[in-house]
Amino acid sequence: MTDVINYAGVAFLLALMAYVLALFYRTLSQDRIARESVAMEGRRLRTQMDAIMAERRFVRDLKELSWNGWRKFEVASKVPETSDICSFYLRPHDGRPLPPFQPGQFLTFQLHLPDQRKPVVRCYSLSDGPGIPEHYRVSIKRVPPPRDKPDVPPGLASNYFHGQLNQGDILDIKAPGGAFYLDMTKQTPVVLIGGGIGVTPVLSMLNAIVSSGSKRETWFFYGLRNKTEHVLKEHLEQVAKENENVHLQICYSKPDDGDIKGEDYDHAARVSVDLFKEVLPSNNYEYYMCGPPPFMTSITEGLAEWGVPDRDVNFEAFGPASAKKAGPPAAAAEAGAGAAITVSFAKSGASLAWSADAGSLLDFAEDNDIQIESGCRAGSCGTCVIAIMSGEVTYLHEPGEAPDAGSCLTCIAVPKGDISLDA
Ligand SMILES: Cc1cc2nc3c(=O)[nH]c(=O)nc-3n(C[C@H](O)[C@H](O)[C@H](O)COP(=O)(O)OP(=O)(O)OC[C@H]3O[C@@H](n4cnc5c(N)ncnc54)[C@H](O)[C@@H]3O)c2cc1C
Structure with missing residues (x-):
């Protein structure tokens, strides 16, 4: 009988200990989970805070250091990456620090090529991250003649960069621009x-x-x-x-x-x-x-x-955009919502019906074999500017630099109504 009481007592004690241990363990793990989630929230807030501070620094530096028009740059070095791609490190000739840029943006170059009457304007994406105030880097592929037209001249600008431009040479460059960039304040995958x-x-x-x-x-x-x-x-x-x-x-x-x-x-x-x-x-x-x-x-x-x-x-796109978003952008849809719109190209003698899904005036012209010179296709470089002879345009997004009155940046412009362009 005493044995039975002893066993029952031991069993009771063991059960009690197990219960106390379980309680203790639960409190510990709840405490650990609570501490971990506080730490995680702290990390999240710190990352958010860092991003906000970085954005503030970005806006301040951009305001202080950016420039309008063309600025002289010197080729600091020219580094071959593959047999037909070369990186160019570009240092401002005035020695002042460079403004930051958004990753994904590009530089616009005005090139005075030896046998060209007019300067050639081309855009090249910045290929390194921002945050290097001494230089910018672009990486350029040498463009050969198209396979089906081996007799036409090879790409003007890219071949000039590869074949003729050397360390110490001077280039005219516009400040970084473009709307295709990664928002660094976000943490989205x-x-x-x-x-x-x-x-x-x-x-x-x-x-x-x-x-x-x-x-x-x-x-x-x-x-x-x-x-x-x-x-x-x-x-x-x-x-x-x-x-x-x-x-x-x-x-x-x-x-x-x-x-x-x-x-x-x-x-x-x-x-x-x-x-x-x-x-x-x-x-x-x-x-x-x-x-x-x-x-x-x-x-x-x-x-x-x-x-x-x-x-x-x-x-x-580095050239004419073939990929299009599913729906036309709001400004285009609004512009195309009313009666049918006629776009006349005065020099080409063509009058064509435009609708919102035809995209910008530049896309529309190219789709109809009307030549308009273009560069960035993002409203930044000014190459596609065309005089408006009659009518008005609206922009798909804010131009980098507004064109003169009476002209439009065709790469981001859509017609508000019937329009005639000097193209
Ligand atoms: C926003 C943006 C960013 C870019 N970033 C980069 C970058 O980071 N790196 C890069 O390498 N490029 C980039 N590009 C492309 C670059 O701007 C140029 O378009 C590219 O280097 C070709 O220019 P090019 O002057 O060498 O060729 P072009 O002189 O414009 O010639 C283009 C092609 O046309 C052919 N051609 C010439 N004459 C005729 C004719 N009569 N008939 C038919 N075909 C003809 C040429 O042989 C060549 O194949 C970017 C473009 C944009 C818009």
Whole structure:
């Protein structure tokens, strides 16, 4: 009987101890969870605070250091990246510090080429992150004649940069501009996509993310033919190695025999939305892309089919834009909402019906084989300015520099009603 009482007592004591231990453990883990969530909230607030402070510094420096019109720059160095891509480090000739820029923006160059009557204006994306006040960097691909027209002259500006421009030479450059950039105040996960030389603006975005210390989840898809075209390979590998938030995905569409999967590249395929479906945990990202027209058309269409909202898809074309957002921008839709609009091109003698989905006056002219010179296609460089003979325009977004009265920047202008242009 005493044994039974003893056993019952021990069992009771054990149960009591287990209960006390469980209570203790629960309090401990609740305490730990509470401490972790306070720490997490603290980190989140600190990141937000840092971003707000960085934005304030950006606005202040931009105001103090930016310039209007053309500024003289000296080629500080010229560094070959591949057989047909070269980086140019550009230092302001006046020695004053440079204003910051938004990653993804570009520089506009006015080139006085030896055998050209008029200056040639071209845009090149900044290929490094902001925050280096001594120099800017652009990376330029030498453009050959089109495959089906081998007898026409090769690209004017790119061949001048590669063949004739040297260290110490002077260039005229406009301040960084463009509306295709990554908002550095946000922490939204991003997918950066570069095709060929279109890697330059997204490379700037990647460098901006890592140099700011942001832990923003970042996927970087880079599509190219093979290792011979692989720009800044070691740099990209280093960035991915040192930043666990960066996921590098290199896609070779035609790997050479010597190119090694897992070492040089990750996928023997083109960058595609099917690949995103395989690799990304979900479609819930902001997408930024730049590349050749068919590349961007297939990706923008694929993302729309995959259910990615239009507002999360951002792209830039280096030439005529073939990829278009699903709906026309609000200003265009508003302009096209009334009666049919006729656009007359006085020099070409064409009168054509314009509707909102035809896009800007520049896109509309190009689609109808009417030549208008263009540069940035973002309302910044002023190359596509055309005199308005009658009628009015509205802008798809605020121009970088307003054109003279009576003219319009055709790359971002849509007609308000019937209009006649001097083109
Ligand atoms: C916002 C923006 C950013 C950019 N960023 C970069 C960048 O970072 N890096 C980069 O390398 N590029 C970039 N570009 C592209 C760059 O601006 C130029 O368009 C590119 O270098 C070609 O210019 P080019 O003067 O060398 O060629 P162009 O002289 O404009 O010639 C273009 C093509 O037309 C061909 N051609 C010439 N004459 C004829 C003819 N009679 N008939 C048919 N074809 C003809 C040429 O052979 C060539 O293939 C960017 C463009 C934009 C708009």
